[in-house]
Every structure is written in C-alpha cells, then in structure tokens.
Amino acid sequence: GAGVSQSPRYKVAKRGQDVALRCDPISGHVSLFWYQQALGQGPEFLTYFQNEAQLDKSGLPSDRFFAERPEGSVSTLKIQRTQQEDSAVYLCASSSGTWDYYGYTFGSGTRLTVV
Amino acid sequence: AQSVSQHNHHVILSEAASLELGCNYSYGGTVNLFWYVQYPGQHLQLLLKYFSGDPLVKGIKGFEAEFIKSKFSFNLRRPSVQWSDTAEYFCAVNGGNAGNNRKLIWGLGTSLAVNP
Numbered sequence: 706g707a708g709v710s711q712s713p714r715y716k717v718a719k720r721g722q723d724v725a726l727r728c729d730p731i732s733g734h735v736s737l738f739w740y741q742q743a744l745g746q747g748p749e750f751l752t753y754f755q756n757e758a759q760l761d762k763s764g765l766p767s768d769r770f771f772a773e774r775p776e777g778s779v780s781t782l783k784i785q786r787t788q789q790e791d792s793a794v795y796l797c798a799s800s801s802g803t804w805d806y807y808g809y810t811f812g813s814g815t816r817l818t819v820v
Numbered sequence: 821a822q823s824v825s826q827h828n829h830h831v832i833l834s835e836a837a838s839l840e841l842g843c844n845y846s847y848g849g850t851v852n853l854f855w856y857v858q859y860p861g862q863h864l865q866l867l868l869k870y871f872s873g874d875p876l877v878k879g880i881k882g883f884e885a886e887f888i889k890s891k892f893s894f895n896l897r898r899p900s901v902q903w904s905d906t907a908e909y910f911c912a913v914n915g916g917n918a919g920n921n922r923k924l925i926w927g928l929g930t931s932l933a934v935n936p
Contacts, residue, residue, distance in 0.1 A: 708863075736922070747824070747910055747926030748864075761923060796864070805852055805914065805922060808866035 707731075709812035711797050717818045718787045726782045726815045730799030737780050738809060739772055740796040748796055754780060755803060787819045822847045824911050826927035833901050834935050841896040841930050843911035851913050853894040854924065855885055858908040867909070870894060881905075903936045 710729040718724050730737050736755055740748035741764075750764040756777035765772070769788075774780040784791055794816050798809035827842035845851065855867040868879025875887040885896045894911060909930045915921030 738923070740924075745928070747912075747928050748924070749926070750923035753922055764923065798864075806869075806871060808854065808856075808869055811856075811864040813863045 709797055709799050709810050711795075711812035711815050713815060714813065715816050715818075717820060720789060720819055721786050722819075723783065723785045724787055724817065726784075726795050726817070728780045728782070728797030728799075728812060730778065730780070730797070731801070731810055732778075734799035734801050734810075735777075735803060736800040736809075737774060738798045738800075739780070739782050740798065741766075742794045742796055742814070744793070751782070751795075784817075787817075789819050792817055792819045822913075822925045824913055824925050824927035826909075826911055826930050828930050829928065830931045830933075832933045832935065835903055836900050837934075839896070839898040839901045839905070839932070841909055841911075841932075843894045843896065843927060844892050845894065845911075845913045845925070846892065847913050847915060847925065849915055851915060853885075853887060854912045854914075855879065855883070855894075855896050856910045856912060858910070858929075860907065864910070867896070901932075901934050903934045905932060906934045907932060 712727045738753050739751040742748045752772045753761040754774040769785045771783045794814040796814045798811045800809045823846045825844045853870040856864045857867045858864050870877045870887045878884045883898050911927040912924040914924050
C-alpha cells in the first residue's frame with residue numbers, strides 16, 4: 706500500500722483482556738518498528754524487526770507484551786492481561802532498508818484504552 | 821542514560837514570526853538526529869535529519885536545523901511561520917545503523933500553535 710496501515714484505529718479493552726494490534730507496513734519494507742506513546746509523551750521504543758527477525762525487543766515493558774512478524778511483512782503486537790497503564794497509542798513504522806537515511810514511515814497508530 | 825530534551829513544551833506564535841525549537845540530547849558515540857512533525861489528525865512525518873557532513877540541514881517546507889556537536893544540540897528553525905505549521909514537533913536521536921542502535925530516543929514534543 707501507499708502507507709503504513711494499522712488496525713484497529715481504536716480499541717477499548719477491559720482490564721485483564723488480551724488484545725492484538727496489527728501493522729501492515731509498506732510493501733517491501735524490510736525494517737519494522739513498534740513504539741508506545743502515552744498521552745503527552747514522546748514515543749517510546751518497544752521492538753524492531755528486520756524482515757522476520759526480531760533484532761531488538763529491549764523496549765517491551767513486560768512479558769505480557771509480545772510481537773511477531775512471521776513472514777517478514779505484517780506484524781502483530783499482542784498484549785496479554787491488559788492493565789490500565791497499557792493505555793496509549795501504539796505506533797508502527799517501517800523503512801525500506803536496514804539504514805535510517807530516509808527515515809521511517811509511520812502509521813496512524815492504534816489508540817488502546819484499558820478500562 | 822540516553823535522553824532527548826526539548827526545552828519548550830508549548831509555543832504560541834503569530835504568523836510570520838520566527839521559530840526556534842530547542843533540542844538537546846544525551847547519547848554516547850555517533851548519532852543520527854531527526855525532527856518529526858505531527859499535524860493535527862495525521863501521522864508522524866519526517867521533517868529533516870542529520871547523519872553526517874554539513875551540520876546545517878534543510879528539510880521540507882523551509883525548515884532547517886543545526887547540529888552543534890559541542891553543545892549536543894539540534895535546534896529546529898523556520899524564519900517565518902505559517903498558520904499551517906501548527907503541529908506537534910518531536911526531536912529524536914539514534915546511534916547509527918547497527919542492529920541494536922536503530923531505536924529512536926524521543927523528546928516529549930513541542931506543541932506549536934500559530935495564530936493567523
């Protein structure tokens with residue numbers, strides 16, 4: 706597609722519920738990133754894939770967070786047993802290579818609200 | 821610790837005024853520096869970047885930024901703002917192109933409102 710597509714745009718989850726957030730990167734983009742942006746904050750890094758390999762998952766806040774990109778294209782961020790502190794916008798970004806020169810293309814994000 | 825500090829959280833200007841948004845970073849070693857912009861209701865977009873070479877970089881829409889290594893700064897400037905520049909501006913840094921250095925460290929953002 707022309708841009709990075711994220712779904713759903715909005716998700717309301719009851720505390721304790723599991724959620725899955727989807728990211729469709731630009732076709733052919735090798736690198737894919739997930740960020741978490743709380744209200745009034747800058748994005749915080751969660752994890753990074755190069756093709757299907759998860760090269761950095763140092764930002765995942767707990768073992769309740771899990772990300773995968775099994776075929777090197779679509780990625781899913783899964784949050785188990787959601788907590789209120791998980792409420793945030795989850796951003797996905799992709800880039801065409803393994804180098805940052807052209808920056809990343811961001812999706813519009815998924816706004817997760819845990820009630 | 822790696823961090824990015826943006827000095828102004830909220831800026832209000834009139835059209836045609838000059839803009840300078842401050843950004844300082846704390847990061848060991850070689851850095852890549854970025855400014856991203858988020859217009860109301862839109863996704864983050866790359867405004868400009870610095871990798872190496874000329875420390876004065878120019879981006880889209882007449883924005884420019886200057887990398888001053890000795891001050892660990894990468895301030896964003898625009899000589900004359902327009903109402904359409906109303907947006908959230910984020911400064912970000914990463915450590916280059918190796919696998920574990922690609923994650924971006926972000927500032928808190930600066931909300932710019934330009935009055936017509």
